[in-house]
Amino acid sequence: MESLKIYVLIANRVYNDGIRSGLGLAVENHYAYPVIMNGEFPRMSDYMAENIAWIADMEGEVFSCGVDAPTDLPEGTEMTNITLEELGEKMREADVIIPYGLPKQSHEPPAACGE
Amino acid sequence: MAADPNKLGIFVTSNQNMRHILGLTRAAKRAGKEVMVFFTFKSVHLTKSPEFLELTQMCKVEDVAICADSYICEGFDNVTDIPPGLTDKQMRTQAFHGAILEECAKYIVM
Amino acid sequence: MSDEKMKILQVYRSEPNSDVQTLVEILNRDRDADEFKLYVNNPNYDTLFQKIWAADKTVCWW
Numbered sequence: 001m002e003s004l005k006i007y008v009l010i011a012n013r014v015y016n017d018g019i020r021s022g023l024g025l026a027v028e029n030h031y032a033y034p035v036i037m038n039g040e041f042p043r044m045s046d047y048m049a050e051n052i053a054w055i056a057d058m059e060g061e062v063f064s065c066g067v068d069a070p071t072d073l074p075e076g077t078e079m080t081n082i083t084l085e086e087l088g089e090k091m092r093e094a095d096v097i098i099p100y101g102l103p104k105q106s107h108e109p110p111a112a113c114g115e
Numbered sequence: 116m117a118a119d120p121n122k123l124g125i126f127v128t129s130n131q132n133m134r135h136i137l138g139l140t141r142a143a144k145r146a147g148k149e150v151m152v153f154f155t156f157k158s159v160h161l162t163k164s165p166e167f168l169e170l171t172q173m174c175k176v177e178d179v180a181i182c183a184d185s186y187i188c189e190g191f192d193n194v195t196d197i198p199p200g201l202t203d204k205q206m207r208t209q210a211f212h213g214a215i216l217e218e219c220a221k222y223i224v225m
Numbered sequence: 226m227s228d229e230k231m232k233i234l235q236v237y238r239s240e241p242n243s244d245v246q247t248l249v250e251i252l253n254r255d256r257d258a259d260e261f262k263l264y265v266n267n268p269n270y271d272t273l274f275q276k277i278w279a280a281d282k283t284v285c286w287w
Contacts, residue, residue: 001217011244011287015128017156017185024209030216037244066244084244088251095282096216097252098224100128101157103239103287123277129287132238135263138270139277146274221277223236224285 001029004095007087008034013109015101016042019062023051026058033060033094035087036079038104039067049074063087122149124219126212127158132225133166139223140173150174151219153211155182158225159189162198171200180207234280235260236273238287245286252284 006025008018019042022032032055041064042048052062053076062079065087069079082090091097123143125136140150152174154161159181161167171179183193183206193206216222233256235249252258259280261273277283 004216006216015156018128021128021155021209021212025213025216028210028213028216030213084247085251088248091248092252092254096222097282097284098126098128099284099286100224101287102129102131103242123274129238132263135238135268135270138268139273142270142274145271146278148274221280221283223277223283225238 004030005093006030006032006096006098007091007094008032008098008100009037010034010040010100011037011104012102013040013042013105016040016048018098018100019048019051019055021098021100022060022062023055023058026055026060031060032058033063033090035063035065035082036069037065039064040104041070044070044074044077046074049077052077052079118220119149119218120220121147122151122219122221124215124222125150125152125225126215126222127152127154127161127225128156129225130157130160133161133164136161136225137166137170139225140170144173149178151178151215153180153182153207153215154185155209155212156185157189159186159191162186162201167198168200176202176205180205180211182209182211183207230257231282232257232259232280234258234276234283236263236283236285237261238263238285240264241286249284249286 008022010018022034026032
């Protein structure tokens with residue numbers, strides 16, 4: 001099958017699993033572009049950092065839209081900053097767009113979420 | 116393998132859309148189409164609702180699968196607690212999502 | 226199939242926020258665009274199915 005361009009949009013802090021899901025598609029020979037929206041960044045575990053690096057190795061790319069990506073990412077882990085309008089233009093070329101999980105929450109999470 | 120023109124793929128990423136999944140699957144079946152569904156991450160909790168069994172009964176056994184890793188991550192036992200309607204062979208990897216994209220003429224995320 | 230004639234369907238599981246509206250506006254530009262709201266009471270799934278089948282591409286927003 002032809003390789004598809006697939007954007008995985010992550011708007012909710014709980015659903016950063018969309019990065020893993022994107023990697024799963026990259027392994028299936030597709031171009032995976034997970035997009036972290038408005039600063040809903042994942043906790044940068046070794047596993048998460050490896051997944052992001054692996055997506056780049058598989059000719060995909062992880063984007064940060066709306067907020068600049070952290071500057072202290074682990075070595076080999078890259079996120080490309082992109083504006084909403086640039087994202088929209090890029091996604092016109094997408095074969096598949098996956099708004100992943102749930103929308104952004106209205107309020108900041110309470111401390112209990114950190115446990 | 117070319118996409119099946121009579122098959123709808125549903126990629127389930129959220130845990131709150133079971134009524135939409137069922138409603139759309141029923142509509143597809145009424146129209147004489149087959150439906151292929153993959154549940155990943157938090158959506159595997161939907162396997163615990165009674166509607167999940169109904170969904171599996173509308174689809175071919177091999178056309179419904181869940182992400183085994185997600186199921187385990189969410190605390191469920193992938194050996195002793197296989198959801199009703201699934202076989203152990205349908206506890207799959209993200210590759211099943213790739214198969215949906217390959218096999219289904221139409222596709223929607225839920 | 227030319228890009229201009231692409232039939233794109235925007236499905237909304239909840240009311241779209243401004244980010245979604247901006248992205249949809251760009252995605253729909255110069256295309257044959259349709260939409261379906263799942264967040265209304267009792268959505269008609271037969272209609273949704275027909276729209277999906279008529280579309281070249283479906284985007285189902287959060």
